Amino acid sequence: MKKDFKILSIESSCDETSCAVVVDGRICLSNIVSSQIDIHTRFGGVVPEVASRNHITAIDNVVKLALKQANCTLDDIDAIAVTYGAGLVGSLLVGVSYAKGLAYSTKKPLIAVNHIYGHIAGNYLTFKDLTPPFICLVVSGGHTAIIRVKDYNHHEVIGTTLDDAAGECFDKVARVLGLGYPGGPKVSKMAENGRENIIFSKPNDSLGYNFSFSGQKTAVINYIHKLEQKNEPIPVADICASFEKWAVDELVDKTIKACLDFDYDKVVIAGGVSANKRLRHDLKERAEENGITCYVPDFQFCTDNAAMIGSAAYYAYKAGVGIADLTLAPKPNLSL
Numbered sequence: 001m002k003k004d005f006k007i008l009s010i011e012s013s014c015d016e017t018s019c020a021v022v023v024d025g026r027i028c029l030s031n032i033v034s035s036q037i038d039i040h041t042r043f044g045g046v047v048p049e050v051a052s053r054n055h056i057t058a059i060d061n062v063v064k065l066a067l068k069q070a071n072c073t074l075d076d077i078d079a080i081a082v083t084y085g086a087g088l089v090g091s092l093l094v095g096v097s098y099a100k101g102l103a104y105s106t107k108k109p110l111i112a113v114n115h116i117y118g119h120i121a122g123n124y125l126t127f128k129d130l131t132p133p134f135i136c137l138v139v140s141g142g143h144t145a146i147i148r149v150k151d152y153n154h155h156e157v158i159g160t161t162l163d164d165a166a167g168e169c170f171d172k173v174a175r176v177l178g179l180g181y182p183g184g185p186k187v188s189k190m191a192e193n194g195r196e197n198i199i200f201s202k203p204n205d206s207l208g209y210n211f212s213f214s215g216q217k218t219a220v221i222n223y224i225h226k227l228e229q230k231n232e233p234i235p236v237a238d239i240c241a242s243f244e245k246w247a248v249d250e251l252v253d254k255t256i257k258a259c260l261d262f263d264y265d266k267v268v269i270a271g272g273v274s275a276n277k278r279l280r281h282d283l284k285e286r287a288e289e290n291g292i293t294c295y296v297p298d299f300q301f302c303t304d305n306a307a308m309i310g311s312a313a314y315y316a317y318k319a320g321v322g323i324a325d326l327t328l329a330p331k332p333n334l335s336l
């Protein structure tokens with residue numbers, strides 16, 4: 001593969017329209033993210049139809065800006081990459097259609113990327129020397145999984161959530177407390193001034209590397225409703241701190257156990273919830289105690305962005321996988 005291989009990547013799986021230019025899977029020349037948060041906040045969550053319409057409006061400018069910021073023209077680009085799943089079908093369709101059009105009109109290769117492999121690759125952009133094998137905890141709005149990353153294109157899921165994803169649970173707790181969307185950062189901010197004094201439900205001891213968040217979510221909701229019924233004040237900060245501690249402990253305990261059981265000396269986190277300060281801090285601390293090196297991605301590569309897709313695409317293309325043609329279609333339920 002030639003040196004300075006430039007990939008123009010597109011990400012539109014949920015409510016962020018993003019385009020990036022990435023060199024050799026490691027250097028991010030541009031990473032434009034047009035967020036629809038302000039639009040969806042009004043509805044308390046992402047409205048799929050609204051999201052796809054806004055992707056259509058934004059995508060052309062986002063791509064132009066990404067090229068401009070990278071100081072490139074389409075002639076400088078070697079391949080086009082796009083997220084084709086998992087995600088909202090209408091949102092994915094916009095990115096996939098645009099990427100297919102671009103690849104066809106410029107006669108450049110098209111690379112199809114799994115959104116979650118993209119999240120993992122966000123770490124390759126942050127740490128230029130990071131190479132597999134490692135254990136990765138993927139925590140986003142749609143996924144929670146512990147993965148053995150054996151090589152760039154060889155992933156083995158060893159644990160996953162049996163019900164809700166971690167991010168989904170943060171969002172739901174925030175919604176019930178009236179904190180708004182997206183809930184993760186809001187719960188985390190409130191937690192800074194709270195006490196971890198409420199036990200909603202017991203830890204899940206029997207699930208091995210798997211997670212269950214729905215029981216805890218229901219316990220938090222019931223706790224709030226009971227106080228409301230009695231007309232008692234809701235200790236919002238304490239609820240946030242106690243819930244966050246429970247969730248982070250679950251994630252960290254199981255991830256460290258996986259590292260020790262499978263004898264890995266590197267641990268990585270990925271996905272929107274990896275922006276959570278407590279998770280970043282606690283995982284690092286526990287990893288250090290156990291002689292494991294912990295990698296947490298730059299904040300810009302935690303939540304959805306196209307640069308991570310460009311990095312994953314580079315390693316897929318190099319290995320001859322993920323090469324797509326004009327029959328490429330979105331796969332909303334694409335698995336890991």
Ligand code: KG4
Pocket residue numbers: 014139140141142143166167168170171182183184185188271272273274275276277302303304
């Ligand atoms: O990866 P992402 O941007 O989109 C998906 O692929 O789902 O993740 C979004 C999720 C949301 O549930 C959001 O509340 C959560 O990541 N999130 C956080 C934080 N920042 C984003 N959760 C906890 N603490 C945060 N600081």
Ligand code: ZN
Pocket residue numbers: 115119140141271272303304
């Ligand atoms: Zn994501």
